[in-house]
Amino acid sequence: MCALFGWLDYKHIIPYKVLKELTQTLANAAEERGTDAAGISYIRNGQVVIYKRPKPAHKIRFNAPDGTTAIMGHTRLTTQGNQKFNQNNHPFYGHADKEFSFAHNGVLYNDVELRKENHLPDTHIETDSYVAVQLIEQQGKLDFNSLKSMAETVQGNFTFTVLDEDNSLYIIKGSNPIYLLHFEMLGIYIYSSTESIMKKALKKINMLSFPYTKIETAHGDIIRIDNLGNISRSEFENKEDFKYASFMRYFDDWEDNYYTQHEQLLLEMCSCYGIDEDDVIMLLDYGYSADEIEDMLCDYTLITETVRTLKGEEEYEDFLCEI
Numbered sequence: 001m002c003a004l005f006g007w008l009d010y011k012h013i014i015p016y017k018v019l020k021e022l023t024q025t026l027a028n029a030a031e032e033r034g035t036d037a038a039g040i041s042y043i044r045n046g047q048v049v050i051y052k053r054p055k056p057a058h059k060i061r062f063n064a065p066d067g068t069t070a071i072m073g074h075t076r077l078t079t080q081g082n083q084k085f086n087q088n089n090h091p092f093y094g095h096a097d098k099e100f101s102f103a104h105n106g107v108l109y110n111d112v113e114l115r116k117e118n119h120l121p122d123t124h125i126e127t128d129s130y131v132a133v134q135l136i137e138q139q140g141k142l143d144f145n146s147l148k149s150m151a152e153t154v155q156g157n158f159t160f161t162v163l164d165e166d167n168s169l170y171i172i173k174g175s176n177p178i179y180l181l182h183f184e185m186l187g188i189y190i191y192s193s194t195e196s197i198m199k200k201a202l203k204k205i206n207m208l209s210f211p212y213t214k215i216e217t218a219h220g221d222i223i224r225i226d227n228l229g230n231i232s233r234s235e236f237e238n239k240e241d242f243k244y245a246s247f248m249r250y251f252d253d254w255e256d257n258y259y260t261q262h263e264q265l266l267l268e269m270c271s272c273y274g275i276d277e278d279d280v281i282m283l284l285d286y287g288y289s290a291d292e293i294e295d296m297l298c299d300y301t302l303i304t305e306t307v308r309t310l311k312g313e314e315e316y317e318d319f320l321c322e323i
Helices: 016-033 111-117 130-139 144-153 195-204 242-256 261-273 277-285 290-297 300-322
Strands: 003-009 037-044 047-053 070-076 092-095 099-108 156-164 169-173 179-183 188-192 213-215 221-225 231-235
Touching (some): 003 016, 016 037, 016 188, 037 156, 047 092, 047 099, 070 099, 092 130, 099 130, 111 130, 130 156, 144 221, 188 195, 261 277, 261 290
Antiparallel strands (some): 003 188, 037 047, 156 169, 169 221, 179 213, 221 231
């Protein structure tokens, strides 16, 4: 479970400060579907820029430059590919006949087979999502046809977003949710994975007082919004199968058991050693094993100094983001 969010401003009448706040509030609200990593993509001087970090969105300062006309964002709940290796986080960079960035909400289960069958190049990116980027690149073109072919080839649950170098936004709607609004008077489209994310974000910056229209989407839709705000549509074949349903039952069981019994025990007992549960979670997120943390709990000085050091690194990264 991850989240997609973003906007496309085609009239250019909304102040930069408001758009900057819109990006941050959408990202923060999208944390309800993933806190392992977050990132955005935008176009600067005709080139794709991607900024992502292996940390929750609220700990990142998203500062796209003034003049940015579209933002494509993602918050991540890790399923495949360690989020601490930032190349595994979304959005991803791609290049066909033009540069693009790509984000995915969902899980694909035939990525290994597709890489073998299609002789896709080796990559250091470990996520299942990236195979979709490679499939588009292999066709050498980013358009409705290549997106249709990709969407009909991958198996799993998904909704994809793509932002190209011309500031055109694509939404490829699979079985995962997407909520898209058009504020015609303001000249902006805003999207998020769910209505709750959207309403939480827009309420905070008082945008819900402006009139808007919900753009309907269905499983199998491919929507393109160009930099002038024009919408065009295509479709891909909606394929459901029993193999996918079985996989999702497995995934649901995995999500319910995110922490091992040993890790859960540490979270329950850490307060007895004067250590906060959040600090143990941070150590786990940084890759410390349950055994290592258990040993550290017996040495109060060691664990507190380790936690202090890691928090210092995060504060320094936050400082760099702000400047």
